Amino acid sequence: MKKYAIIVAGGSGSRMQSELPKQFLVLSGKPILLHTLEAFHLFDSEMELIVVLPETHSDTWELLKKEHQCNIPHMTIQGGDTRFDSVQNGLSSIIDQEGLVAIHDGARPLVSPQVIARTFESAEKNGNGIAAVALKDSLRTMVAGENQAVDRSSYLAIQTPQTFRLDLIKLAFDKAQGNAFTDDASVAEADGRKIHLVEGDYANIKVTTPEDLVIAEALLKHHKQ
Numbered sequence: 001m002k003k004y005a006i007i008v009a010g011g012s013g014s015r016m017q018s019e020l021p022k023q024f025l026v027l028s029g030k031p032i033l034l035h036t037l038e039a040f041h042l043f044d045s046e047m048e049l050i051v052v053l054p055e056t057h058s059d060t061w062e063l064l065k066k067e068h069q070c071n072i073p074h075m076t077i078q079g080g081d082t083r084f085d086s087v088q089n090g091l092s093s094i095i096d097q098e099g100l101v102a103i104h105d106g107a108r109p110l111v112s113p114q115v116i117a118r119t120f121e122s123a124e125k126n127g128n129g130i131a132a133v134a135l136k137d138s139l140r141t142m143v144a145g146e147n148q149a150v151d152r153s154s155y156l157a158i159q160t161p162q163t164f165r166l167d168l169i170k171l172a173f174d175k176a177q178g179n180a181f182t183d184d185a186s187v188a189e190a191d192g193r194k195i196h197l198v199e200g201d202y203a204n205i206k207v208t209t210p211e212d213l214v215i216a217e218a219l220l221k222h223h224k225q
């Protein structure tokens with residue numbers, strides 16, 4: 001089946017508190033977004049890659065691509081106000097109804113070929129494949145201003161890629177009410193789909209706050225050894 005990847009990099013990175021959106025920051029000699037793009041190209045050089053960018057930063061990406069001699073073929077499109085809107089723009093750019101599409105955060109540069117493969121295998125078999133890992137910390141819930149322990153084995157941390165049969169995820173996004181979904185599995189679930197989890201990877205972090213830059217840089221160096 002034909003494979004696509006939508007790499008969403010349309011955010012402003014407000015929690016990173018950096019003027020330049022975090023996906024363009026350089027780690028281990030390359031912009032975060034370029035590490036992410038390379039991970040998908042390395043997994044399958046035939047896959048169609050779509051990069052979603054902030055409205056105000058298509059020039060930034062063009063300059064970075066030149067500077068880092070990026071020759072990976074990919075299409076770029078404009079993002080929206082929320083992650084949901086950016087994914088929807090990405091999906092609308094795909095004319096095909098048949099195929100599989102991985103949706104991945106541009107801010108997760110450490111995704112491995114094994115994790116990408118697991119999500120595609122599950123999507124081919126079950127309609128979707130969502131990367132997830134067990135929690136390492138204990139959890140508490142807030143109830144009426146008070147906190148109380150919960151059983152952490154009842155919860156999982158959800159990552160990307162989140163990979164789907166193209167027709168199913170396009171339909172789910174078209175039917176979705178509002179844009180407050182924090183991930184794509186929730187959109188598919190709201191359309192009545194059973195969600196199929198596959199093993200993610202603790203190294204597949206989402207670069208979100210400043211200390212994540214230090215962790216991601218160390219992991220990237222370690223991966224290249």
Ligand SMILES: Nc1ccn([C@@H]2O[C@H](COP(=O)(O)OP(=O)(O)OP(=O)(O)O)[C@@H](O)[C@H]2O)c(=O)n1
Nearest residue numbers: 008009010011012013014015081082086106107
């Ligand atoms: N309107 C948006 C918002 C987010 N994203 C992308 O979705 C991924 C996960 O979002 P997050 O880590 O929250 O990124 P930001 O929204 O940029 O960060 P923040 O919430 O700190 O502002 C990122 O790769 C981000 O670029 C997007 O494509 N379009």
Ligand SMILES: C[C@](O)(CO)[C@H](O)COP(=O)(O)O
Nearest residue numbers: 083105158159160182183206
């Ligand atoms: C999609 C995601 O990375 C799965 O963990 C996450 O939900 C994105 O959340 P954010 O608030 O947009 O960073």
